[in-house]
Amino acid sequence: MSEAENQATDILLPAAGVAVFSRDPETLRNSAEIRSDWRFARVALDVTEGDVETAIRIFSDREAPALIMIQTETIDEAFLGRLETLSGLCSQDTAAVIIGPVNDVYLYRSLIEMGVSDYLVRPVMKNVISEVIAKTLIVRLGVSGSRLVAFLGSKGGVGASSIAQIMALGVSELMGQKSVLIDSSGGWSSLSVGMGFDPAGTLREISRAVDKKDEAGLKRMFIEQGERLSVMAGGGDALLDSTIAPDQYERFLDMLMVKAPVVLADLSASEPGLRKLLISRANHIVLVSTPTLTSLRFARSLIKEISDLRGGGKEELSLIINKAGQAKAYEVTSYEIQKAVELAPSANVPYLPALFMGNESNLHQVLQDREGLELLKATLLPVIRRTVAVDSDGYLDDKSDKKSGLLGSFLTKKK
Ligand SMILES: Nc1ncnc2c1ncn2[C@@H]1O[C@H](COP(=O)(O)OP(=O)(O)OP(=O)(O)O)[C@@H](O)[C@H]1O
Ligand SMILES: [Mg+2]
Incomplete structure (x- = not known):
């Protein structure tokens, strides 16, 4: 065989x-x-x-x-x-x-x-x-490989985790793709907050399960959100301890990538070694920044580092401007953003405190909120489609790695 x-x-x-x-x-x-x-x-x-x-x-x-x-x-x-x-x-x-x-x-x-x-x-x-x-x-x-999409904030608190979570719901609920949402920030993970579960598992436990190739143990570290989304139920690590080595995290990824067509990884609040690994490996990167000078300055440097790390080119990088309108008078315009970071933003997400804080306080889920559903459908879905490369029939576009058949029509004699 x-x-x-x-x-x-x-x-x-x-x-x-x-x-x-x-x-x-x-x-x-x-x-x-x-x-x-x-x-x-x-x-x-x-x-x-x-x-x-x-x-x-x-x-x-x-x-x-x-x-x-x-x-x-x-x-x-x-x-x-x-x-x-x-x-x-x-x-x-x-x-x-x-x-x-x-x-x-x-x-x-x-x-x-x-x-x-x-x-x-x-x-x-x-x-x-x-x-x-x-x-x-x-x-x-x-x-054929699955798609790995990495989410990264240009600096802390710009909304990388929030955007990753909404996008994961979009991939699973609206696009109907089986997907997995993970992060690499250990105790700093905010997945439990947005997704409404208690932080339990740790990256250390994950690395132990990976070392033992313990699939059942790994499975216990995930909770199901709806029919198609599994979320890593982490966040139990001590905040000041180091968590998992990049090579172990890579083996964890290897185990996940053969299980789900789309893996979304939130890299915010993670150690640089883990970020670098995921940035190198991802099929697509979503960089989140606010339209403020400090955040954009980091965004510009990051875009350069990311494109150097991946051998030039920015086709697989989407920039999302988040919290637009929070401090309007001090914000940089879209035109100036594009000039400054040399990348056109793929989406502009307005500052919506009721939606985001309501979700964080467990008052409502993003998709159960009219404003949330609208934001996902109108603003974020086009970016998601590009990041997971879905073709018009709704299937993942596998054409690049499709091998041609060995036979002519199926009754042609084997050579
Ligand atoms: N568009 C928005 N409108 C209003 N609030 C928002 C918006 N996006 C995110 N937030 C809020 O901003 C805060 C920070 O968001 P989040 O934790 O997603 O950022 P992060 O970049 O992942 O931060 P960290 O660097 O700590 O990981 C949260 O309270 C979140 O609810
Ligand atoms: Mg975060």
């Missing part, structure tokens, strides 16, 4: 489409239930009552997905002919798996020879279907 196949049992699968055609109620039910498996968060699964004819009809005028799974009651020349027709409608990126009535090793071999990825004998249990889909997608598409 290849390394990719070995990994299939416990990783987040790449974004891909899978279509299942069957007339067997049990197969239909078992296939549909896979949707609740966390590994399939990015897999668009279509389960249709039908057979090879249905598939031919559907993919005559629609592009075929990465994997087509077809159940058939007869495997004879006529079926193989129809399979060939279907194959002609698919590109080389499509794989096929057949579920058939008989356990016949010669049939299995000849189907595999023809380019079918796997042959299963009915009845097929849910875990068999999910393993076969997982392995086929990984072999075809590879293990």
Whole structure:
């Protein structure tokens, strides 16, 4: 078994489409239930009552997905002919798996020879279907990385944590992406405040769990916020103790990155070594600053350091101006900000004390507040879309690391 196949049992699968055609109620039910498996968060699964004819009809005028799974009651020349027709409608990126009535090793071999990825004998249990889909997608598409988005304030108190939390809710609740929100500030973490839980776990415990590769222990350090967001329930560290070494934090990240398509990391109030690590590693960085001279001065230096650290370029850096209007007479205008920091702000968040303090005092959650929802939708969502690189269909844009299929259409003989 290849390394990719070995990994299939416990990783987040790449974004891909899978279509299942069957007339067997049990197969239909078992296939549909896979949707609740966390590994399939990015897999668009279509389960249709039908057979090879249905598939031919559907993919005559629609592009075929990465994997087509077809159940058939007869495997004879006529079926193989129809399979060939279907194959002609698919590109080389499509794989096929057949579920058939008989356990016949010669049939299995000849189907595999023809380019079918796997042959299963009915009845097929849910875990068999999910393993076969997982392995086929990984072999075809590879293990694709998740997106790491880092949030950083130009100086203390500018609102980096608040913005990271609202954005995390936007990714999970509005964009429907499974996501994880972490921070690296130990006892200085304010995640518990905004997210409404008691600080408990510590970065030290996390580093111990990482050292032991203790996935269950790590899982206990997270609390669920809604259906798709896991938040690191940290904040229990002593304020004046050092917390976790960058290399350990990196291993923690490695464990998270195969579990969720989007990881958001709040770097405010963190040690420089940890910030540097996450800034180097992130796919996108959101820098938060207030429109004041001191904050912008730090922002300018940081933008330079960040772009040097990442080998030049600012395409993966978004600047958010926060608390605009708090001290209007002393604030720098958007035009001057852009000139001074040489980066156009991606969003301007007004000073909204009722919204932010209300959230902090547990009076209301940001998304349950009309002003909060409006802020997220109108001002922050466009930035989030850019940071997590979501395409127009709402899937993570994996095109950059997609590997092309090994076969022509799926029935072309393997070389
Ligand atoms: N747009 C805003 N309007 C009003 N208050 C805000 C706004 N953004 C953030 N705040 C408030 O500002 C304070 C600081 O915010 P936050 O803790 O998010 O900043 P930070 O940059 O993470 O700070 P630290 O450097 O301590 O980590 C909080 O009380 C928060 O509620
Ligand atoms: Mg903070």
